[in-house]
Amino acid sequence: MPFPMTSIGGMDISRLIIGSNTFHGFSHFSRARDEWLRKHFTPERIYEVMAHCAEEGLNATIAIQRKDYVDIIAEVRRNTGHHINYIATPAGATLEELKKGIDEAADLGCEFCWPHTSWTDARVVASEGRIEEGPEALDYIRKRGMIPGWSTHRPEVVVISDNAGYDCAGYVQIFNSIGFLCAVETDWERNIIRGTDKPVVSIKPLGAGRIMPPTGFEFVYNNIKPIDTVAIGMLSVEEAKEDISIARQCMAQLSPEVDLQYTRSKAHLVKDA
Numbered sequence: 001m002p003f004p005m006t007s008i009g010g011m012d013i014s015r016l017i018i019g020s021n022t023f024h025g026f027s028h029f030s031r032a033r034d035e036w037l038r039k040h041f042t043p044e045r046i047y048e049v050m051a052h053c054a055e056e057g058l059n060a061t062i063a064i065q066r067k068d069y070v071d072i073i074a075e076v077r078r079n080t081g082h083h084i085n086y087i088a089t090p091a092g093a094t095l096e097e098l099k100k101g102i103d104e105a106a107d108l109g110c111e112f113c114w115p116h117t118s119w120t121d122a123r124v125v126a127s128e129g130r131i132e133e134g135p136e137a138l139d140y141i142r143k144r145g146m147i148p149g150w151s152t153h154r155p156e157v158v159v160i161s162d163n164a165g166y167d168c169a170g171y172v173q174i175f176n177s178i179g180f181l182c183a184v185e186t187d188w189e190r191n192i193i194r195g196t197d198k199p200v201v202s203i204k205p206l207g208a209g210r211i212m213p214p215t216g217f218e219f220v221y222n223n224i225k226p227i228d229t230v231a232i233g234m235l236s237v238e239e240a241k242e243d244i245s246i247a248r249q250c251m252a253q254l255s256p257e258v259d260l261q262y263t264r265s266k267a268h269l270v271k272d273a
Helices: 031-040 043-056 067-080 095-108 117-123 134-143 155-164 186-195 213-223 237-251 264-269
Strands: 005-008 011-014 016-018 060-063 085-088 171-174 200-203 229-232
Touching (some): 085 095, 095 134, 155 171, 155 186, 213 229, 213 237
Parallel strands (some): 016 060, 060 085
Antiparallel strands (some): 005 011
């Protein structure tokens, strides 16, 4: 079954994309969980999850530019025939350092390049309605043959970039039902996402594991635009299957149906047949 798509910078992108924090050991939960993720996710395990996602129709991922990650993407394409587009998120302390990361992303063949929140958000001058060195960064990305955008945790970036008319194809924004890591209240975040005519990649839809998937996906998909997409990290093929199924139901405006977790303590919650 084809996966629902949107368009970013003229390219068809699935409305659920593959996050990479789990693969690369960033749990947003604890140091112990970070360490476990880094031990668990061998290239073979990353490949298993990504190959399944590709077979389901997910055709994009967002991550720091990494040669080993590109190699896995290439292996997925060789074995499944499905290509996964790469939204690279380089960073750096200066514009020159960022440009080195942009060059790395271009040399790796990444289709998109959206400077990471650590670079972008430090350069927001809200009182003047500009992002310092932003136009130069976006221009350099375009010259290197990639589609520019902003990876940001600050909603001001969306408003400033739109108002300034920056050459930006889309944005990353944190959005989830409990406001985890959101810079403003969820209703404000919703207005920011719905207020731009550019596609937004909503990240942390499950609050890094703090929100149950049916609750998290239903909230996000019911509040973003039809042209937006959602990025989520997945721990296993089993989790990918469940998340993708829930996302499909939410995009079809159906209430997600999943097998609830059953324990002995819930025995009295089950009605007699």
